[in-house]
Amino acid sequence: MTTILETHGLVKRFAGLTATDNVSFALEEGQIHALIGPNGAGKSTLIHQLCGNLLPTEGRIMFAGQDVTRLAPAARVARGLGRTFQVTSLLGEFTVRQNMAVAVQARMGRNLRILDRMNARRDVWDETDDLLGGSPLGRRADIVVDDLSHGERKQLELLVSLAGRPKVLLLDEPMAGLGHAESQEMIDVLKGLRGKVTILLVEHDMDAVFALADRISVLVYGRIIMTGNAEEIAASAEVREAYLGNEDELC
Numbered sequence: 001m002t003t004i005l006e007t008h009g010l011v012k013r014f015a016g017l018t019a020t021d022n023v024s025f026a027l028e029e030g031q032i033h034a035l036i037g038p039n040g041a042g043k044s045t046l047i048h049q050l051c052g053n054l055l056p057t058e059g060r061i062m063f064a065g066q067d068v069t070r071l072a073p074a075a076r077v078a079r080g081l082g083r084t085f086q087v088t089s090l091l092g093e094f095t096v097r098q099n100m101a102v103a104v105q106a107r108m109g110r111n112l113r114i115l116d117r118m119n120a121r122r123d124v125w126d127e128t129d130d131l132l133g134g135s136p137l138g139r140r141a142d143i144v145v146d147d148l149s150h151g152e153r154k155q156l157e158l159l160v161s162l163a164g165r166p167k168v169l170l171l172d173e174p175m176a177g178l179g180h181a182e183s184q185e186m187i188d189v190l191k192g193l194r195g196k197v198t199i200l201l202v203e204h205d206m207d208a209v210f211a212l213a214d215r216i217s218v219l220v221y222g223r224i225i226m227t228g229n230a231e232e233i234a235a236s237a238e239v240r241e242a243y244l245g246n247e248d249e250l251c
Contacts, residue, residue, distance in 0.1 A: 001028040004198050005050070005081075005168050010059035012045055012222075019045040021222035023059070027168065027198055032190065034201045034213035036233075038243060042222040043202050047170055050200070051083055052076050064167060082166030084157050084174060090145045096156055097141040100128045103163035127163075134192075135159055136185065151182030155189060168198045175205040187211050210234070218242060 006026040012019045019042045027033045037043055048054040050061060052073035061069045068076055091099050105124045132138045137155055145153065154174055161169055174190070175183050187208055193199065194214075203209050209216060210230045217227040220242040226233065233239055 001031070003027065004029045004064055005200070006062045007050075008060045008062070010046070010049060010061065011057045012042075012049060012054060013057045019222055020049065020056070023219070023222070023224055025217050025224055025227060027200055028215070029198050030195045031214040032194055032199045032201055032212050034203060034209045034216045035219060036203065036206070036209055036216060037219035041219045043219055044172075045222075046219065047083075047172060047200075047202060050170060051081065077164065077166075080165070080167030081170070082161045082164050082168070083170040084161050084172060090153060090156060090160070092146040093144065095142050095144055096137055096148070097128060097132065099145060099156060099160060100131055100163060101125060103160040104128050104131070107164045131159055131163060136189070149182070151178050151185065154178065154182075154186060158186075158189065162193075162197070166197060168200065169193075171199060171201045171203070173203055174201070175203055175208050183208060 003026045006024075008024050010020050010023040021042075023042075023046060025033075035043055035046070045054065049056050052068075052071055052075070056069065059069070060067055063076065063079060063081060066079070068079065068081075071079075091102065094102070101121070101124050104127050105121070108124070129141075132141050135155065137152060137159065140148065140152065145156065148156065158171075158174065171190075174186055178186060183205065190199070190201075190212055194212075201209065201212060213230060215227060216230060216233045217224050218233065218236075218239050219225075225242060226236055226239055228236070
């Protein structure tokens with residue numbers, strides 16, 4: 001398989017604290033790769049470095065065969081690196097469809113007056129409707145975002161990210177705050193993306209991780225202590241110990 005995103009000896013120090021400590025891992029194209037670890041393991045610091053919000057103290061980040069270690073966040077987005085956040089950032093007073101249209105036109109590099117006549121932006125709206133048509137949100141296209149459930153907002157943020165046509169999508173705890181039914185719906189949506197976009201999934205919900213991930217990397221105290229498939233991770237005594245001896249955490 002083709003490696004699309006990889007890190008080599010990534011180190012990030014804050015004064016006397018080493019937040020990421022010689023982190024090296026690779027994402028294979030088309031796979032869902034989960035990054036897990038206890039609170040304070042350094043997951044957020046690692047993601048910020050991948051996105052360009054933080055520059056590493058040492059090491060390299062390679063994306064699609066190019067060194068992007070020092071590139072600004074916008075330049076990484078332009079090369080195909082997308083991201084969602086734990087807290088959604090949507091246009092609450094606009095409809096689902098309008099939010100999607102804004103994302104589509106942003107990728108096209110064009111201005112969009114959201115209330116223009118439809119035929120003035122036909123290509124934008126056609127692509128918007130295509131994206132929504134393959135989603136559970138298609139039937140909610142004309143609902144104002146502020147009236148959506150938390151789970152629906154999470155799904156919309158995912159769709160907004162996909163409108164940018166990323167090669168790699170970094171998902172920061174997409175299950176956070178979701179109930180059982182909403183989590184299962186999000187899992188189904190993400191399963192449908194396997195093979196279409198490479199995903200790095202940062203998640204605490206182990207049921208979701210085991211249901212989705214082709215590969216899993218475990219980060220503890222800034223170091224990756226193991227990478228493997230779900231069965232290997234679940235069977236690892238070292239990984240169980242990292243989760244403070246909670247035997248049920250990985251079951």
